[in-house]
Amino acid sequence: MTSSPNDNLATLAAEAYTYLYPLVTMDVTRRQQTSPRSPSGFGGANRFNHLRAFPTAEFRSVVRPNFDTLYSMVWLDLTGGPVLIEVPEADRYYMLPFLDMWTDVFAAPGTRTTGNGPARYVLVGPGNVGLDNGVIPDVATLIITPTPHVWAIGRVQTNGPSDYATVGKFQDGLSITELTPGNLATTGGDIDVQTEPVRLVNGLSVVEFFAWAAEILAVNPPHPTDFSVLARIARIGLVPGMPFDAAQFDDAALAELEKGRAAALAKITDLSHLAQPVNGWMTLTNSIGVYGNDYLQRARITLLGLGANPADDAAYPVLVADADGTPLDGDNDYVIHFPADGLPPVDAFWSVTMYDAEGYQVANELDRFAIGDRDRLRYNDDGSLDLYLQHADPGADKRDNWLPAPRGTLGVTMRLYQPHPEVLDGRWTPPAVVRR
Numbered sequence: 108m109t110s111s112p113n114d115n116l117a118t119l120a121a122e123a124y125t126y127l128y129p130l131v132t133m134d135v136t137r138r139q140q141t142s143p144r145s146p147s148g149f150g151g152a153n154r155f156n157h158l159r160a161f162p163t164a165e166f167r168s169v170v171r172p173n174f175d176t177l178y179s180m181v182w183l184d185l186t187g188g189p190v191l192i193e194v195p196e197a198d199r200y201y202m203l204p205f206l207d208m209w210t211d212v213f214a215a216p217g218t219r220t221t222g223n224g225p226a227r228y229v230l231v232g233p234g235n236v237g238l239d240n241g242v243i244p245d246v247a248t249l250i251i252t253p254t255p256h257v258w259a260i261g262r263v264q265t266n267g268p269s270d271y272a273t274v275g276k277f278q279d280g281l282s283i284t285e286l287t288p289g290n291l292a293t294t295g296g297d298i299d300v301q302t303e304p305v306r307l308v309n310g311l312s313v314v315e316f317f318a319w320a321a322e323i324l325a326v327n328p329p330h331p332t333d334f335s336v337l338a339r340i341a342r343i344g345l346v347p348g349m350p351f352d353a354a355q356f357d358d359a360a361l362a363e364l365e366k367g368r369a370a371a372l373a374k375i376t377d378l379s380h381l382a383q384p385v386n387g388w389m390t391l392t393n394s395i396g397v398y399g400n401d402y403l404q405r406a407r408i409t410l411l412g413l414g415a416n417p418a419d420d421a422a423y424p425v426l427v428a429d430a431d432g433t434p435l436d437g438d439n440d441y442v443i444h445f446p447a448d449g450l451p452p453v454d455a456f457w458s459v460t461m462y463d464a465e466g467y468q469v470a471n472e473l474d475r476f477a478i479g480d481r482d483r484l485r486y487n488d489d490g491s492l493d494l495y496l497q498h499a500d501p502g503a504d505k506r507d508n509w510l511p512a513p514r515g516t517l518g519v520t521m522r523l524y525q526p527h528p529e530v531l532d533g534r535w536t537p538p539a540v541v542r543r
Contacts, residue, residue, distance in 0.1 A: 117370065119342055121368070122336065122367075122371075124316065126402045128371075128375060128410075131311075133256075133258065134208065136258075140156070153183060153184055156181065164468055167303045170410075171460070173262070178260060178261060180259065180260050182256065182258055185232030185252060186256075189287065191247060192228045192281070194216065194225060194226045194228075199223075200264040202218065203215070203262075204396075205250070205259050206258045206414060207327075210398070211253070211405075212396045219420055229247045229286070232254070264524075266481045304413070317343075318351045321345060375403070378411060381411075389424065392530070395417065419531070420524070422530050423522055424521040424537050426521070436516060437512040440497035441495070442493050442541050444491065445493075451523055452530060453524055455525040456524050458478065458480070459494060459496075461513075461517065462517070463515065464517070484507060484508055495509045498514060
């Protein structure tokens with residue numbers, strides 16, 4: 108075989124790291140949340156964990172959590188057989204996307220797709236494991252999953268704390284039944300449950316990372332379209348079903364692998380090329396939620412917001428700069444002005460959420476982390492709207508429209524639920540954020 112400059116160890120390691128980054132991050136998240144020691148209280152797989160209130164300032168299970176919906180999440184373990192998920196009738200917007208271990212949304216029941224009526228879904232892992240051994244309900248939609256481990260992230264529209272009780276009734280109507288007798292779902296086992304998943308993954312050495320990835324690959328198969336990248340990374344001993352053998356490399360070779368890991372992580376954490384900013388906002392409407400072979404995009408979205416939805420269900424404009432092209436800083440005061448005919452075009456609802464540079468919410472005096480169309484906003488006489496993003500209280504006349512900001516670099520995300528076509532094709536973008 109003719110060698111190429113692109114066949115060196117550092118390049119191959121970078122390709123492998125980028126490809127496998129979502130898989131490892133998902134597994135860390137799965138194991139943490141299903142661990143008996145998990146502070147999130149999942150207590151294992153195949154059982155819903157309902158968040159009954161919006162996240163607190165201390166919540167660190169995922170980056171960029173939303174404050175528009177209450178979550179009902181479950182890690183499905185289909186290695187022992189299929190499960191039945193039953194969804195009650197809904198009186199509001201909801202979605203229940205199912206993600207495989209590569210972070211792809213392979214099915215997204217909910218208001219937009221299947222409507223608000225009651226529904227039943229039987230999920231079966233690759234190879235139809237247990238399909239012939241259990242009792243399969245006659246009236247149910249069958250879903251064959253790409254991987255035997257699946258993350259379902261239910262989101263139910265929640266109009267503030269006063270709405271918690273009503274949403275809770277819907278959550279209580281969600282149920283899971285294991286259909287194969289004796290199905291023993293696994294738990295997360297021994298893992299650090301205190302460190303945020305992204306920090307834990309980013310801190311792994313190249314040998315630790317590849318060893319972890321190889322272990323997961325033995326259970327969760329790659330996508331059929333991954334042939335080419337699998338052929339490439341097989342050259343450094345990463346083959347589905349086989350452990351990673353670091354002993355085959357001497358110190359110099361290991362240094363090259365580490366060099367590749369560092370280069371890949373630098374590209375993954377560089378979010379400046381995710382999309383071309385317009386008015387300082389990057390709106391991702393392509394290759395999000397389902398990524399195909401765009402492995403770098405998939406890895407970057409894993410870092411930016413694990414569990415992202417396809418844009419048809421929700422679009423997430425991310426603010427990267429103000430009107431002058433400068434990154435936002437909490438030491439400055441900003442305003443977002445929406446003209447009366449330029450309010451976010453959605454079928455469901457919209458919001459703007461404030462995070463720090465790492466994508467986490469920060470405590471503030473109002474305990475307000477997001478603001479949107481379901482809040483008691485003050486509109487201008489002409490129907491336009493001004494939102495104030497700043498650290499200090501802007502005063503009584505502006506407080507209803509104030510989104511408190513921490514000091515330092517800011518991370519701001521807009522959420523558009525069931526966006527109109529003009530959002531998806533770029534005809535509408537959020538207005539520029541102006542420094543006051």
